[in-house]
Amino acid sequence: MIGGGVVGLSATVELLRRGTEAVCYERDTPMAERSAGDSRVFRLAHAYPDMVELAARSRRLYAGWGERAGVPLIDDVGTVVGGEAAGGWADAMAAAGAAHEIVEPGSPLLRLPGPVTGPALLDPSGGVIRVDRVRAFLVAAAGAVRQVTAETIEETPTGVRVVAGTATDDFDAALICAGAGTPDLAAAVGVDVPPALEHHVRFSFPLRPQAPPSPQCLITLGGPGDPGTYQHRAAPGTWAVGADVAPAAVAWDLGREAAERASLAVVTDYVARELPGVEPRAVDRLYCTHNPDLSDGLQFLRRGRVLVVHGENLFKFAPLLGEILAQACIDGSTPADAGPNRH
Template structure:
């Protein structure tokens, strides 16, 4: 006898999927051996931005932003800050052109004075900058806690060893302490998704790497408003920098886009490179963000799972009774992604753009 829908992984995507299923009246079981949000969703802040190379992903971000806003209203908590999202570097011309095609995504250029107001911790910068007005910092801990509270009865603290289709058309889930059959299983297990999916006959070309981001104190009084930041300019010695404020704007999290390779056996090819990335991040902060104390007070080390077609790529692999989602930079997309995965799990179909052959989020 089948037991509704199982969601494997209680990161932000798994939580969003389980919540969407529960709202639809489905019976849900959410599996994770660790506290919700402690894997690839860890940390106190993420960037919400609309700008992507793929117009379909921009549209997907619009849907997610609307859901973040609805959750914020329904739950009475701040889930995305009001500081906006600042970007600098040569790519902003393309971003402005892309976002200009959406009437409901306010975006504009910033002169140096406006840039300083939005990002007072930044060193003097006189080149073009842009502001995504409805972007901002996702309050990750608030989001994880709010969703977890609404799913406390559905959460099972156990690890999943395998999933497989049965001859009766159900999907068997074997955990550390049990074995159950479900009508559908959604795999949102981060680094573990591809391995579980492989056991069910799905081959996912995911690339796994390790990453580090650091948190730095803001010097002096915390600004009332503080934007998130993407730096692709190279003006301060690095490109591919991202950063976002913590709640209260007293701390700022900064990361470089570079990662450390993982060997076939799952180990880091060179663990010392993580320390090197951390040192480069602190050095960048000293050059580019003088409004921060360059001595980090917190480290977040995590796995990065990317698809071959781009760092923002996302795809959902499906087999009878199974959906497996893989991608990178998914936190901001979690509300809309959870809705789509829930719809597929209850037989309403998966949007074509999420299928791997659509290469959603291609560079």
């Protein structure tokens, strides 16, 4: 496993559970890049029925992880999807046979720090992924992660060779799951992964006392006055908001600082206008790199004994990816892509 984010750790833990030896290389501390922070949105709701089905499988597997961890890993608050495109997402949930409901603005079923502007989709299986708990569970279950940068990966006649630091090790198979490091590592074994990056920042704001005590997560799909956002309860008393900021304002070449400034302005303006239950005063932020050419979806590529996985919003699929990737590492198969960016 090259990469000790949530994907690499999930695959490592599953391989170990099946009695297969596995080594996870991580250049930093585990889950310190795209998997950093304390919380994420879980939802069955997606634009595509296959993604809804995969999320439903992942939800069940999260429950199993929670039993092993001795603590629930998802806060069962539900997720609301607002915006004109929400009807299409409801259709995808219906096609996948997933429980859902369309609710009108003002419905007593809504528990949000601000109003929705039109009919919204209620996904009762959604909730807040407790990243802090997932990290503790995975790090304990994965055992020792090799804290070193994997420099090269190459196929040999009998397997795969990984050079990391001063060590060279041979394996039967390798999985590249290195997040922002994936395109370079994959290119070295002849696999083409979209390399584009942009900056993304999620900000946290204090919840006002009048906000509902156990708010649902909220995804807004964009429209007049709405840049497209994801929102959820984060650290106690805070509400996290990330927005789809105009590409020109978060382009890679602008640098992180300028992108963070532009993102803060967009998100704070949105909070001030749309969320009366939230103070428009950011108290925390979580930065990550993001690939603008990808959206919700899972992509798998294989070259011989090396499998590459990439995609966006992978946290909600972590236990499912663990199963799928472990199986593929063992039997040499290539899992099927899902979502909009199929190869």
